[in-house]
Amino acid sequence: MQTSQKAAPLAPLVVFFGILAVSTAALFIRNAQQEAPSLVIAAYRLTLASLILLPFTAKKALADFRSLSAAQRREVLLSGVFLSVHFAAWIVSLEMTSVISSVVLVTTTPLWVALLSPLVLKEKINTGVWLGLALALSGGFLVALSQVCRWEGGGIVCTGMGSMVEGSALLGNLLALSGAWMAAGYLLVGRRARPMLSLGSYTCLVYTTAAVFLLFFVWLSGSRMVGYPPQTLGWFVLLALVPQLLGHSSLNWTLRFLPASFVSLALLGEPVGATLLAMIFLNEVPLLGEIAGGMMILAGIYLASRTRKAAHTA
Numbered sequence: 001m002q003t004s005q006k007a008a009p010l011a012p013l014v015v016f017f018g019i020l021a022v023s024t025a026a027l028f029i030r031n032a033q034q035e036a037p038s039l040v041i042a043a044y045r046l047t048l049a050s051l052i053l054l055p056f057t058a059k060k061a062l063a064d065f066r067s068l069s070a071a072q073r074r075e076v077l078l079s080g081v082f083l084s085v086h087f088a089a090w091i092v093s094l095e096m097t098s099v100i101s102s103v104v105l106v107t108t109t110p111l112w113v114a115l116l117s118p119l120v121l122k123e124k125i126n127t128g129v130w131l132g133l134a135l136a137l138s139g140g141f142l143v144a145l146s147q148v149c150r151w152e153g154g155g156i157v158c159t160g161m162g163s164m165v166e167g168s169a170l171l172g173n174l175l176a177l178s179g180a181w182m183a184a185g186y187l188l189v190g191r192r193a194r195p196m197l198s199l200g201s202y203t204c205l206v207y208t209t210a211a212v213f214l215l216f217f218v219w220l221s222g223s224r225m226v227g228y229p230p231q232t233l234g235w236f237v238l239l240a241l242v243p244q245l246l247g248h249s250s251l252n253w254t255l256r257f258l259p260a261s262f263v264s265l266a267l268l269g270e271p272v273g274a275t276l277l278a279m280i281f282l283n284e285v286p287l288l289g290e291i292a293g294g295m296m297i298l299a300g301i302y303l304a305s306r307t308r309k310a311a312h313t314a
Contacts, residue, residue, distance in 0.1 A: 011254045023243075117260055
């Protein structure tokens with residue numbers, strides 16, 4: 001118990017580290033997509049992460065899993081199912097719809113978590129967190145819109161918005177929204193299941209469950225899992241190591257101490273981190289709207305964090 005109390009103050013810092021690690025995913029995925037289908041990329045990400053964990057955690061994870069009640073076992077497995085469908089839906093959506101559509105829809109995850117937390121977890125969402133959520137979500141929409149809107153002739157002109165509901169884009173948008181729902185489910189169920197297990201046991205069970213389902217999805221799609229060039233395999237490995245093992249595992253650790261609504265809100269910092277990495281490695285200079293939106297996201301996360309801290313110290 002003392003260890004948990006000492007570790008709790010570190011949770012916000014670990015969230016920040018987790019967001020930095022998760023932010024690398026877009027960079028790695030973009031490079032991997034030059035040779036591999038998105039569903040295969042998702043499967044490799046979770047499969048490699050699971051294989052790395054298994055030698056160190058499998059024995060204890062299996063023993064811990066057996067010690068759980070039937071209901072608790074279902075929650076742990078359900079968390080893995082949610083994670084697998086989240087990755088499958090979101091990454092595939094990027095092949096069918098525009099980045100703007102996918103970003104706008106996937107960044108609604110904190111909204112669904114905030115709406116469902118009082119019902120599922122009995123976690124009260126205070127006014128400051130709602131304000132932070134609204135500010136961060138608005139920043140996310142501004143970042144996305146800045147990619148297709150520009151100032152022209154004394155007014156704002158947006159191009160490409162009509163494609164959001166045309167042809168396969170409609171299915172892509174539905175997949176992106178489904179990805180947001182699955183991510184919300186992953187965080188909500190994870191908030192309930194995570195305290196039952198050690199971090200090693202929880203991540204081993206959840207990642208392995210997600211990997212099994214993603215491999216099944218790849219099999220259904222008829223895609224191949226072998227024959228990719230060494231460079232593409234390298235991107236697969238980086239995806240497993242950095243955003244998955246370092247990023248998601250860090251966030252899973254914080255679910256022991258922080259409300260799911262706060263952790264999901266912090267995830268809105270991922271586009272900011274991804275933008276900074278794109279500047280460094282892809283020479284992509286952010287637009288003014290992206291900079292302003294990023295500042296709004298960070299301000300929203302800060303507001304929610306300060307409000308939560310004040311509530312706990314009052």
